[in-house]
Amino acid sequence: MEKEFSAIDLFSGAGGVSEALKDFFQIKCAIEYDPVIAKTYELNHGKDHLLVEDITLITNERLLNLVKLDKSLDLLVGTPPCQGFSKHSRKSSNNNFDDRNKLILEVIRVAEAVSPKFIFFENVENILKYSIFHLFLKRLANLDRYGYKKNQNKPSYHICFNVVNASDYGVPQKRKRLVLLAKKIENFPNINAVIKHPRGSLPFVTSPLELWPDKQPALSIGEYWDQFSLAHLNAGETDPNDPLHKCRSLSPLNLRRIESTKKNGGSRSEWPQDLKLDCHKKENISFGDVYGRMNRNEYAPTITCGCITYSKGRFGHPTENRAISLREAALLQTFPYNYKFTGQIDGSEYKGSIDQIAKQIGNAVPVNLAKAFVKIIYNELTQEKIICSEKPDNIIKMYNLP
Structure with missing residues (x-):
């Protein structure tokens, strides 16, 4: 049976995030560049929705034609290659020119094309030090300092991001990763979602999006x-x-x-x-x-x-x-x-x-780590649908309105 909510999995790799998605979302598209890795994905998730191509060569128009959304996309997943941001990278400068680092901006490009309600992004913790990630945050938020849209033709997002240890989310390993969640902003101004970047410090969200799963410590x-x-x-x-x-x-x-x-x-x-x-x-x-x-x-x-x-x-x-x-x-x-x-x-x-x-x-993104965040987004979408479907009388009663 087709799932109610839709998702796209960018940089899908062997399919760790798709394994987490499949119980909650209809995967409209997964994109993987390496043909051998894509075969592993295909063995587990099929190939009907799989694109084995360089994401930078897939135009927005072609992607939209392939995905054929009959309503807004619910979730965009972006887990681009992390090697260029690794602490072990030979190019240690936060402005290094490793071409793989530019791939995080493909997540922005696709988000601007399909305007998803939610975004899940994962990478190494060291990405926080890189100026291209700071640019990523500003472009994703798409807000001026007063909380209004900078670019009227592109979506804006309320963001939260933290470095997490996978062992806190059911994964039996010490694996620190940067996880970012974002929710599309529907009403403006939204001063809480503004990105601030003091000189000499890391950027931060004025008041981060309140959406995060509870910790579930792993077994040994x-x-x-x-x-x-x-x-x-x-x-x-x-x-x-x-x-x-x-x-x-x-x-x-x-x-x-x-x-x-x-x-x-x-x-x-x-x-x-x-x-x-x-x-x-x-x-x-x-x-x-x-x-x-x-x-x-x-x-x-x-x-x-x-x-x-x-x-x-x-x-x-x-x-x-x-x-x-x-x-x-x-x-x-x-x-x-x-x-x-x-x-x-x-x-x-x-x-x-x-x-x-x-x-x-x-x-791969550990399946249980991805599942914790995918599920919290699914629960949020489900709750919003329930509220939207409530009759006016019930809404009045729920919020104790006069």
Whole structure:
């Protein structure tokens, strides 16, 4: 049955946000540039509404013709690539010219074309430092200092944004992200929605939109994984009953290293000298999580594109002598157990590049994080519909009007 409310998912990736959307919204369109990643999306959500194209080449006119909205769009989702804003980006200036950073303005362009009632935007927390994000806020608000529209032909939005930890929203990992919600303004002036940007400080909303989900603390890694009865694996093995439960092989040296690492949270500091890398023997070396184990009783570190590689972070299994598997990484991103992935262009399930699948998992918006915010927007739309459908007598009674 077709859902009552509509949504568009920009930069959809493997479909983490669409997985959250599908219980509440009719997805009118999803756009993904990478054809292999799009195959994973297609395996789980179909291809009728999927565009596998460069968003910058899709005109507003073509998008509107494809989407065929019979009423206003209810929700626009924008989760553009975050690598250019990452703390690990080689271009550290807040005015750097990484072309990927310009993609956040495509969210503005589409919003101006389809005029959605709500917007959900997610990116890395470091985006707050970038001038292009400050421009994004001003253009999205589209208000002068008195709360009136700057551009009469474009929508205006009341915004709230915060840095959140995914572990507060049902995701068993420490993953900080910038989340922004916006609601279209129907009445002017709206002085509360004005963006202020004092010199030398970060921009802020005069009085942020009051729309935010309650926190729902996640289970620990062990509690979460235990729900799925995952098979024991040795390094390099694949569970014959679960093709996504596969892990990388380890060199003899790295196998000795992980065997020398204390279970549940141990680190390379425990290794004997002959196992240590020369670069790690120096004092005050950062990246202490590298070659570490996760702790079953805590949350995972941020799941990245390198999440199944022992040497790229604290991605050692808590108790087994290997790095975590693709399945374990996907579960830490709260993808459902039956979610399908592919690493090759023909879309064969669980086939192809293990690195490609890890990239899809690491770059995804965790499903439970997205669901918390999608649901609060859905509830707001539902409540507004109820109020609009009430008879005048009931409205008078509800608000105690004379």
